[in-house]
Structures are given as structure tokens and as C-alpha cells.
Amino acid sequence: NAEYMGAGDIVSRPCAQTGKNLRVEHYIEAFQQGANAAFNMLGKLVPYDSVPFFWSRQWDQSVGYTGFQENFDDVYIDGNLDELKFIALYLKENRVVAASSMGRSPALMIINQALRLGLMPSAQEIKSGKFDLEALRLSLIHI
Numbered sequence: 113n114a115e116y117m118g119a120g121d122i123v124s125r126p127c128a129q130t131g132k133n134l135r136v137e138h139y140i141e142a143f144q145q146g147a148n149a150a151f152n153m154l155g156k157l158v159p160y161d162s163v164p165f166f167w168s169r170q171w172d173q174s175v176g177y178t179g180f181q182e183n184f185d186d187v188y189i190d191g192n193l194d195e196l197k198f199i200a201l202y203l204k205e206n207r208v209v210a211a212s213s214m215g216r217s218p219a220l221m222i223i224n225q226a227l228r229l230g231l232m233p234s235a236q237e238i239k240s241g242k243f244d245l246e247a248l249r250l251s252l253i254h255i
Contacts, residue, residue, distance in 0.1 A: 117152060118149070120146065121142040128162075140165060163178055165224050176212065178210065180210060181202055185204050187202055190243060191213075196214045197214065199223070199245075208235065211224075219245055222249045222252065226251075
């Protein structure tokens with residue numbers, strides 16, 4: 113309803129990537145929703161296309177997640193699980209649909225933006241070893 117707007121980590125909102133309603137209980141989501149609601153209240157009509165993102169810090173380790181998918185076909189690991197420095201890319205139907213990481217937070221933010229813009233390499237490219245995070249980062253700079 114255009115007469116009512118809500119924002120915050122208790123708000124359920126449509127996910128631009130899946131079309132399903134979801135609620136992300138994290139303060140970053142609350143900030144992003146608040147800014148988006150303010151633009152729309154001012155008549156700017158800005159769509160909310162943010163890809164869900166959250167992080168948590170437990171026992172001196174940070175874990176982050178971006179994307180949204182209820183299931184996936186495969187997981188590709190870039191990095192070292194034993195050292196807790198990795199990115200896990202969740203793959204479905206030849207696409208990256210989500211990612212999680214430990215010890216590589218900046219990489220997760222690059223993937224977040226690439227997911228939002230539809231610029232992630234295909235699952236086939238990733239599995240064949242063509243995943244180049246630095247090249248992906250540089251491609252985002254020129255947009």
C-alpha cells in the first residue's frame with residue numbers, strides 16, 4: 113500500500129531477487145530500508161533492490177552472508193576451511209544465488225554488489241576456476 117511505509121529489522125519486504133517476502137533481522141538492513149523509505153516518502157520512487165546481507169561476530173570470528181535462497185544445488189569453496197578464511201558460493205541452476213564467508217569480509221561485499229547488479233560469473237565459470245574476485249571488484253568500479 114503506497115499510503116503506508118515501514119522500515120527496520122522487523123519489517124517483511126519483497127526480495128527483488130526472488131519476489132518472495134523476507135525479513136532480515138540485522139541493523140544494516142534496517143538502515144538501508146529506512147533510507148529507501150525516506151526517498152520514497154519524498155517522492156523519489158526508488159526501488160528497494162538491496163541484496164540481503166548480515167554478519168555476526170562469535171568468539172573472535174566474523175561470519176557473513178549475502179543473498180537469499182531456500183535451497184541450492186552445490187557449494188563452491190574459495191579459500192581454506194581449516195584456517196577459517198573462505199568464501200562459500202551457493203549455486204543453483206548455473207547461478208550464484210548466495211555467499212557466506214569467514215575471514216574475508218571485503219570479498220563478501222563485492223559479491224553482494226555483483227549479485228545485486230547481476231554480474232556474478234556463472235556456476236560453470238566458477239567451477240572451472242575462472243572465479244577472479246579482483247576482476248569482479250574492478251568491473252564494479254566502472255559502473
